[in-house]
Amino acid sequence: MLDQQLVNALSLGCVYALFALGFTLIFGVLGVINLSHGAIFMVGAYAAATFMRVFSLPLWMGLLGAFLFSGLFGLIIDVLVLKPLRKRNAPHLIPMIATIGVAIILNNGVQAIFGAENLRFPAGTIPDDALEFAGIHVTVLELGIVMVSFVLMGVLMLALKRTQMGRALRAIAESPKAAYLVGVNVEGLFYLTSFIAAGLGGLSGVLIGLYSNALFPLMGQPMLEKGIAVIILGGMGDIRGAMLAGLFLGFAEVLSVAYIGSSMRDAVAFGLLFLVLLVRPKGLFGSLQERKV
Amino acid sequence: MTAPLLKVEGLKVSFGHVEAVKGIDFQLHEGQITTLVGANGAGKSTTLLALSGLVKKTAGRVTFDGQDITGLAPHKIVSGGVVQVAEGRATLTTLTVRENLELGAYTRRDGAAARAADMERIFTLFPVLKDRAEGLAGNLSGGEQQMLAIGRAMMAKPRVLLLDEPSMGLAPIIVQDIFRTLREINKLGLTIFLVEQNVRQALKIADRAYVIETGEIVLEGSGRELLGNPRVQDAYLGN
Amino acid sequence: MTGFDNFWAVYSNLVLSLGINGLLALSIWLTLACGMLSMANAAFMGLGAYASSILTLNYGLPYPAAIVVGMALPALVAAIMGGPTLRLSGVYLAMATLAFGEVVRIAVLNTESLTGGALGLNGIPQLTQWWHVLLALVITLLVLWRLRRSKVGRAFEAIKEDETAAGLMGIDVGRHKMLAFVLGAAIAGLAGTLNAHLTFFIGPGEYGFNRAVDILTMTILGGINGLTGPVLGGVILTILPEMLRGLGGFRLVVNGLVLVLIVLFLPKGIWDPMRFRQWFQRKGEAA
Amino acid sequence: MLELSGISRHFGGLKVLQDVNLAVPDKGVFGLIGPNGAGKTTVFNLITGLLPPTSGTIRFDGQDLAGRKPFEITRGGIARTFQNIRVFKEMSLTENVIVGMDAKLRYGAVGLLASTGLFRSEERRARDRARELLSWVKLDHKADQLADNLSYGDQRKLELARALATEPRLLLLDEPVAGMNSSEKTDLMHEIRNIAERGYTIFMIEHDMRFVMGLCEQIAVLNFGRIIARGGPDEIRNDPQVIEAYLGREDDEATNEGVTV
Amino acid sequence: ADIKIGVAEALSGGAAQYGTAIRNGFQLATDEINAAGGINGNKIVLVVEDEQGKKEDAINVFKKLIFQDNVLMVFGPTLSNSAQAADPIAQAAKTVAFGTSNTADGITSIGDYVFRNSVTEADVLPETLRVATKHANVKKVAVLYGNDDVFTKSGYDNFKKALEDAKMPVTTTETFAKGDVDFKAQLTKIKATNPDAIVLSALIAEGAPIMVQARQLGINVPFIGGNGMNSVKIFDLAKGASDKLYVGSPWSASNATPENTKFIKAYTAKYNGAPDQFAAQAYDGMYIAAQAIKAVKLTGALPADRAALRDALPNVKWTGATGAFAFTRANDKAGKPAGYDAKQQAIVSVTKGTQFEIEK
Numbered sequence A: 001m002l003d004q005q006l007v008n009a010l011s012l013g014c015v016y017a018l019f020a021l022g023f024t025l026i027f028g029v030l031g032v033i034n035l036s037h038g039a040i041f042m043v044g045a046y047a048a049a050t051f052m053r054v055f056s057l058p059l060w061m062g063l064l065g066a067f068l069f070s071g072l073f074g075l076i077i078d079v080l081v082l083k084p085l086r087k088r089n090a091p092h093l094i095p096m097i098a099t100i101g102v103a104i105i106l107n108n109g110v111q112a113i114f115g116a117e118n119l120r121f122p123a124g125t126i127p128d129d130a131l132e133f134a135g136i137h138v139t140v141l142e143l144g145i146v147m148v149s150f151v152l153m154g155v156l157m158l159a160l161k162r163t164q165m166g167r168a169l170r171a172i173a174e175s176p177k178a179a180y181l182v183g184v185n186v187e188g189l190f191y192l193t194s195f196i197a198a199g200l201g202g203l204s205g206v207l208i209g210l211y212s213n214a215l216f217p218l219m220g221q222p223m224l225e226k227g228i229a230v231i232i233l234g235g236m237g238d239i240r241g242a243m244l245a246g247l248f249l250g251f252a253e254v255l256s257v258a259y260i261g262s263s264m265r266d267a268v269a270f271g272l273l274f275l276v277l278l279v280r281p282k283g284l285f286g287s288l289q290e291r292k293v
Numbered sequence B: 001m002t003a004p005l006l007k008v009e010g011l012k013v014s015f016g017h018v019e020a021v022k023g024i025d026f027q028l029h030e031g032q033i034t035t036l037v038g039a040n041g042a043g044k045s046t047t048l049l050a051l052s053g054l055v056k057k058t059a060g061r062v063t064f065d066g067q068d069i070t071g072l073a074p075h076k077i078v079s080g081g082v083v084q085v086a087e088g089r090a091t092l093t094t095l096t097v098r099e100n101l102e103l104g105a106y107t108r109r110d111g112a113a114a115r116a117a118d119m120e121r122i123f124t125l126f127p128v129l130k131d132r133a134e135g136l137a138g139n140l141s142g143g144e145q146q147m148l149a150i151g152r153a154m155m156a157k158p159r160v161l162l163l164d165e166p167s168m169g170l171a172p173i174i175v176q177d178i179f180r181t182l183r184e185i186n187k188l189g190l191t192i193f194l195v196e197q198n199v200r201q202a203l204k205i206a207d208r209a210y211v212i213e214t215g216e217i218v219l220e221g222s223g224r225e226l227l228g229n230p231r232v233q234d235a236y237l238g239n
Numbered sequence C: 001m002t003g004f005d006n007f008w009a010v011y012s013n014l015v016l017s018l019g020i021n022g023l024l025a026l027s028i029w030l031t032l033a034c035g036m037l038s039m040a041n042a043a044f045m046g047l048g049a050y051a052s053s054i055l056t057l058n059y060g061l062p063y064p065a066a067i068v069v070g071m072a073l074p075a076l077v078a079a080i081m082g083g084p085t086l087r088l089s090g091v092y093l094a095m096a097t098l099a100f101g102e103v104v105r106i107a108v109l110n111t112e113s114l115t116g117g118a119l120g121l122n123g124i125p126q127l128t129q130w131w132h133v134l135l136a137l138v139i140t141l142l143v144l145w146r147l148r149r150s151k152v153g154r155a156f157e158a159i160k161e162d163e164t165a166a167g168l169m170g171i172d173v174g175r176h177k178m179l180a181f182v183l184g185a186a187i188a189g190l191a192g193t194l195n196a197h198l199t200f201f202i203g204p205g206e207y208g209f210n211r212a213v214d215i216l217t218m219t220i221l222g223g224i225n226g227l228t229g230p231v232l233g234g235v236i237l238t239i240l241p242e243m244l245r246g247l248g249g250f251r252l253v254v255n256g257l258v259l260v261l262i263v264l265f266l267p268k269g270i271w272d273p274m275r276f277r278q279w280f281q282r283k284g285e286a287a
Numbered sequence D: 001m002l003e004l005s006g007i008s009r010h011f012g013g014l015k016v017l018q019d020v021n022l023a024v025p026d027k028g029v030f031g032l033i034g035p036n037g038a039g040k041t042t043v044f045n046l047i048t049g050l051l052p053p054t055s056g057t058i059r060f061d062g063q064d065l066a067g068r069k070p071f072e073i074t075r076g077g078i079a080r081t082f083q084n085i086r087v088f089k090e091m092s093l094t095e096n097v098i099v100g101m102d103a104k105l106r107y108g109a110v111g112l113l114a115s116t117g118l119f120r121s122e123e124r125r126a127r128d129r130a131r132e133l134l135s136w137v138k139l140d141h142k143a144d145q146l147a148d149n150l151s152y153g154d155q156r157k158l159e160l161a162r163a164l165a166t167e168p169r170l171l172l173l174d175e176p177v178a179g180m181n182s183s184e185k186t187d188l189m190h191e192i193r194n195i196a197e198r199g200y201t202i203f204m205i206e207h208d209m210r211f212v213m214g215l216c217e218q219i220a221v222l223n224f225g226r227i228i229a230r231g232g233p234d235e236i237r238n239d240p241q242v243i244e245a246y247l248g249r250e251d252d253e254a255t256n257e258g259v260t261v
Numbered sequence E: 001a002d003i004k005i006g007v008a009e010a011l012s013g014g015a016a017q018y019g020t021a022i023r024n025g026f027q028l029a030t031d032e033i034n035a036a037g038g039i040n041g042n043k044i045v046l047v048v049e050d051e052q053g054k055k056e057d058a059i060n061v062f063k064k065l066i067f068q069d070n071v072l073m074v075f076g077p078t079l080s081n082s083a084q085a086a087d088p089i090a091q092a093a094k095t096v097a098f099g100t101s102n103t104a105d106g107i108t109s110i111g112d113y114v115f116r117n118s119v120t121e122a123d124v125l126p127e128t129l130r131v132a133t134k135h136a137n138v139k140k141v142a143v144l145y146g147n148d149d150v151f152t153k154s155g156y157d158n159f160k161k162a163l164e165d166a167k168m169p170v171t172t173t174e175t176f177a178k179g180d181v182d183f184k185a186q187l188t189k190i191k192a193t194n195p196d197a198i199v200l201s202a203l204i205a206e207g208a209p210i211m212v213q214a215r216q217l218g219i220n221v222p223f224i225g226g227n228g229m230n231s232v233k234i235f236d237l238a239k240g241a242s243d244k245l246y247v248g249s250p251w252s253a254s255n256a257t258p259e260n261t262k263f264i265k266a267y268t269a270k271y272n273g274a275p276d277q278f279a280a281q282a283y284d285g286m287y288i289a290a291q292a293i294k295a296v297k298l299t300g301a302l303p304a305d306r307a308a309l310r311d312a313l314p315n316v317k318w319t320g321a322t323g324a325f326a327f328t329r330a331n332d333k334a335g336k337p338a339g340y341d342a343k344q345q346a347i348v349s350v351t352k353g354t355q356f357e358i359e360k
């Protein structure tokens, strides 16, 4: 049983990490806890499901569509909401509150359009059957989620570490003023970050939506709660930290179900998280300074 | 006299109801060191930030190399060749020294080889940066960070270097180094606009100098002239 | 029935909710004023609500005594957990306090014999009178107003801006933070007690993440530079959905839109005296 | 008055201070100079309790400061200013200064809640005192402005007034004139001299030699975490080790003004 | 004159899925009744308000309907929690509060103006268990339920009691939380205990993925579900993994009585989708209320009419989409008679292909 549970934990951890990647990116670069990320996640899932049903598209087109569509939403949110707040030098919790408003709009807008009931991706989008190795069951989708999340983490980390744009993003994260001074198009990179972060949110919406196969307007809300835990535990905007924290949460949940009792799962997981914070007050990889706004 | 490389006319900057810069004119000539001196709060930093596009100009016109750059976005100004080393240095402490330098070349499109060559040049100018290249910039001491800030600005291949109090908080020996370096890079042909509290030294190395008081330029002349000006001696040299 | 009676019959609960939400907003304002982003107040509200309801429901304790317990228990818990937790700063404190809230929620779910678990507690006597809420709000405002005008308020503000510098000005940072945290917990507990004895029923789902975010939203939206802001924010966020009732399916979309617009045009919160002054001055100049 | 004996401080593998022994005498102005990164600010951080020393003891008026929290040390009579300015930007100048008096305002919870006569007289006293301290640094005309709107140099002066508000006996100043021009430095020099004459002991870090040499009776030089010289201004000025590490040679046309004056 | 009836259901928020179905059920019944000439010539007018599934809003909406809109009676609210908060308002105002979806214990203890036609699972589960045991040879079961939701938790409480009564061994009891997407940890644990069936108290959003993931882990035993799983959505959401789910309820999509057939046809035509149990109970609830209203002589004096309606309701017998229906008196906490619960016969059905098949 333990081997199966470890596989379960890995895939659940990757589910959380996948959601958290875009979330932590926007947190790191813009310094905003974007509480509409859950709604964007949901929008991505609905967009892909709709595209795929209406135009009978294959999954990869659905994923691409979701990425572009939610990315576009992220961009619009940035232009209409976050940018004016940056311009006005709003105190640092204010953008977060604005994104709550955005989430309310998106959640209820989707409900008004699609109704409240559960939708799903077209049957057969991805093989449902599990593969079996030595008594361990995994599905293609789980393998896909694990792979996608590790690949995305690798790509993002490499991009941030090695490319000029990545350096620029890190510069913005530390000090937009310093970034301006070296000639970084800070606004442009804010847009790009919002686009990519939201796109990743939408992408994770599709994959996780396929996993649960029950889409509903508020499906992003529970993810958002876990996602916040993950990105903060990982440390401000740290990609590697988000991945590790996602896995941490996944393992904490699965192992507490396996060995302590499922009714104590969240208490154990969050209790551990609490303790980790007491030991590492800046998260797992919190060497970065919090930007003083 | 040749046409100025950078020309500022009627520059005004306000913060809310406070006018920090009240319509000033000045010019930078190619290959010269120009300095702007003044008391605390006179508006020196504000002027520099306005030149770089980091604070909004309420009025005025800035021409650089014959082109109007008044309303350009900050990154456009940098890629045009006007680069600033800001007050407090603004080194990126979470990046390594090398990364800071590489970021300096952010706006350049002339290939890795040219950038690497420039980096070597900066390493010869500031050998200590080479020793610490892979360390985090945040661990450098104040003086080393100042050198890094200047080096980073030079990585952008500037035509005009704007410096805001580069000597602040530095040990005397380092201050000497910095001023020596400034003159060296000036000799390489770089135009320098220097804002300093260290008025005596600034005037000593400046070809041209302006004195700013509460947002207005009250005196201008060559460095030597102002150094001998009794009003300057009285107000800024503390004699 | 007179117009007022009629109004009161329909809207009494709404009006009292305004007061209770005002209290909640003030409870988190207190910690924000001290620079702490604590999200534990929803949990403290729940602790107060459960403690007092269990006492009035099962043991017939008089309401005043229940109120005291409803404030004291969260305050005590805050005092105990404040020690290790308040060292954290910024979002890390927010996360730790959210985690604490989650643990409280699971504890309630798992102590069914006492708390009813997911089914909650029902049949709680409706003991809250309109004047209880009013009095609670007035006293809270008065106390906070006095605090704000004194060295304690100044110390809070200094800590908010720069904890280290405040400490080096001779301010006992730890004690002040603890004071804000514990007092905030007591106020949240009071709000929880009043609410529980108004609505017959409480359940564990009411005191989770969403409530924590709601409370924060009220305060930030209202503006944290004063006591008027949080109360105003509480009032607006409570009334807004009711006012939009006529709009049907898209009412919450409009609700969200209004929220975004308020934030965009009043980025320092609704109650922003500086901006008011600016407006007046601009008018004065124009005239 | 203040005595550091055998003080070391390490950050990970970095030995920032090694076996530093210093005694700051009662009354007068004592200076600490040294190259960037020598560990000067760290010395202040140790004295004010922001950091614990790796080893060694610090005594103030004969009492060991080990384990005391920063606010306790401040209340015990040591105040400081910061190299990187740390005024409370969103507060007015007056409020900034009154924050420094926190421990000296003696009204309890009752006085506070009921706005008793004691409360009002104490608050009035604080306000008057704040104005007086601001006038010492010539900022009283800006008393009701927000600190954020002050320029760099004025913020430094505000920090000084705020530190004085804690009624210290020992005042630690970390580069008080950084960012000021010569005439402003001269002004501040007078003001600090006045403060010293009022009976405060001043312990100061500064890179401006004219300022340091003009004010300090005693100077210690820190280099790479060790004290390399100690003495009066003239001794220090001519100490070859200090010149090598810190002052530099006067072979340059644009020499440091401090050395020539 | 028109007869105003209040409908307070969750049309937004997490419970909107159920609230909307319920509203549709009321609307359908109302339209039918009005098309047939109304009640004694009077048309029914629904006053629909969104209570968001929150207790404060439920209270506010109840007050608005009762005191401002002057409705004759109120249907709703959607969730049991909201009912616990709002029904006392109706009780105090001596106005009938009629729940069609509240299954938690104690709702009808609030007072004699509180009615419901939603069957608590206590009544149907023993029957479900019996049938499932008989057909699938169940000797021991594992239990899985949502422990943070009233609906699924009270379902579990009743399951537990039924299992005890039936002396059915339980291999393990596991929980999950609303909004979870991954249940494999619990299922893996369940699998290790080798049960013959899994008793599942869940709503469809979690229930469907649970069935899918169970099959993926190689768990092929039957599921025994509660009310929440009684929806044809299961065939869509758990496509390919929906077989062998036993549910017991007075209503079944496959129950081919004329009343039910008519209801399903009308609903599908009007709303472009299959009804679920929530819609069926709401639909019947409206007809039950209509029967009672038909029996009273409306005077136009609201308090008198409301009281008369209350007195007439308990006597209604009705056969609708959910089969034969009658009220039965419930007791309050002190054991004195209070409100009214439903008394109905359970139908047990099992999923096969894309159909519920009725099992006896």
Ligand SMILES: Nc1ncnc2c1ncn2[C@@H]1O[C@H](COP(=O)(O)OP(=O)(O)OP(=O)(O)O)[C@@H](O)[C@H]1O
Residues within 6 Å of the ligand: B015, B018, B020, B038, B039, B040, B041, B042, B043, B044, B045, B046, B047, B197, D148, D149, D150, D151, D152, D153, D154, D179
């Ligand atoms: N963001 C701002 N908001 C309001 N006022 C400002 C702002 N920035 C600067 N000021 C004001 O503008 C004036 C000029 O400031 P500036 O920083 O340009 O002075 P400076 O000459 O660089 O002084 P210093 O030598 O102290 O650095 C000062 O009075 C300052 O208070």
Ligand SMILES: Nc1ncnc2c1ncn2[C@@H]1O[C@H](COP(=O)(O)OP(=O)(O)OP(=O)(O)O)[C@@H](O)[C@H]1O
Residues within 6 Å of the ligand: B138, B139, B140, B141, B142, B143, B169, D011, D014, D016, D034, D035, D036, D037, D038, D039, D040, D041, D042, D043, D083
């Ligand atoms: N918290 C810390 N963690 C790691 N290293 C530190 C820390 N604080 C200081 N240092 C290091 O200790 C050394 C001494 O720092 P300090 O600030 O005391 O120098 P200083 O003498 O005040 O220099 P300056 O004149 O430039 O202000 C520096 O190399 C610095 O990087």
Ligand SMILES: [Mg+2]
Residues within 6 Å of the ligand: B044, B045, B046, B087, D152
């Ligand atoms: Mg300046």
Ligand SMILES: [Mg+2]
Residues within 6 Å of the ligand: D040, D041, D042, D083
């Ligand atoms: Mg220092």
